[in-house]
Amino acid sequence: MGRYNLRKRRKTTHDNLVDRISYLPHEILVTILSLLPLKEAASTSILSRQWQYLWTSTMNLNFDDEDTLCRTARPPGGQAQELANLRYVNWVNSVVEQHRGPKVEQFRVSFHLDKRSSSSIDKWIRFAMKKGVQMLDIDFLEYGFHQSYTLFPHQVFGFKQRSAFEVPNLDPCMYTGFKSLKDLCFKNVDVAEEVLQYFLSNCPVLERLSVYNSRYVSRLRVVGTSIALKYLEIRECFMMESIEIRDANLVSFTYAGHTIINLLIRNVPRLVDVSICESNNLFFEVVFTQLSYCLSQLETLKLTYNVLFRCDRIFPTMPNLRHLGLIFEGDDAFALVNLTYFLQACPYLHKLVLQMYYKGPLKSFARAPKFSHNFLKVVEMVGYVGRTSDFALVRYLTKTAVNLEKIVVNPVQTRLLQSLNYRIMKDQILKWQETVRDRARKYFKRRVPKGIEFVCL
Incomplete structure (x- = not known):
């Protein structure tokens, strides 16, 4: 009887060591890996032959290398920074080239990159378009570095540009690679007004748009119920002169800058959350006038009081x-x-x-x-x-x-x-x-x- 119980316990222990996770359907395993940080997902390739390439189907590509940024926290131009940039670009290129999955839900790059990496950046954007990305987050100048900004690769839309510092003109050709895009964020990227208007007009499910510290944007129009946008955030765009929001589905609007802009808000019945942060002694008089058409409906309001x-x-x-x-x-x-x-x-x-x-x-x-x-x-x-x-x-x-x-x-x-x-x-x-x-x-x-x-x- 005792030997029987011992054999039973050994059998139970052996059963508990069976790799049950690997028998899950491929789609579920990819979903699990997509919840992990990218480098951790890639490290599962050493588990077995079955897992060797499983990570290359992950749907969340978040290339945020904060550890490297902290180690190279110094003004750009040094050898350490150059090597860090090269390693980062090679890392992203390697993952993009190995990716086997049919789609990408999130694509995020966050590193100090400039126009020298433009060819790689262009390839990344085309990759995201091809994979039907839902969330696109681009940040090229994080952690306080100050160097020439990178221009968003407008060529992927068929836009033409006559010089390196000239706002691109719109070409009749339209690319349809962002039909699944829901969330778009540009940080420290020179993105032209035409590019933003293209996204608003040609992304039928785009609900969230954030633009931080872009030098080319001076006007933005969110006009018409056909635009799906619900959340708009504009910060530190020093050339911004006017924002028009009219007959729109917007729920939340945030603007932060150092100058008063011409803000026109009309017939936006769903707008309940507004944040305005400006540095000007006429702030209250101007802002309360500009918001007069929606103040009574607001549920959340954030203001700079200085x-x-x-x-x-x-x-x-x-x-x-x-x-x-x-x-x-x-x-x-x-x-x-x-x-x-x-x-x-x-x-x-x-x-x-x-x-x-x-x-x-x-x-x-x-x-x-x-x-x-x-x-x-x-x-x-x-x-x-x-x-x-x-x-x-x-x-x-x-x-x-x-x-x-x-x-x-x-x-x-x-x-x-x-x-x-x-x-x-x-x-x-x-x-x-x-x-x-x-x-x-x-x-x-x-x-x-x-x-x-x-x-x-």
């Missing part, structure tokens, strides 16, 4: 607004006064996110008018550093929001996360942030009224 105080400023009422985000100077003497005006203009506001930055010392805040807000439940303070002005802001919010339920403190400086210094000095910055968290916990434990939940991220 303008001079005006006691006669009139804030339009936003009855449907539930989420308000403000990027503002934490040591502005009139911060509480203007914050009160915002709260009065949003009577049913549920969540307030304050993203703070600092320029200098603050002696005291100007006294804000007395006011009680009955619907504000959650306040989040991003960029909190524990200055005297931060404590005063907390006291103001706990008194004004009479039904406040939660305060969230996040010491992370958003601008710092996007800089090269964060990656170089990451350990020191994380240590400083933990010190800020400890100070915040001690302060809030003593000062925040009972019944208000405190969360420190």
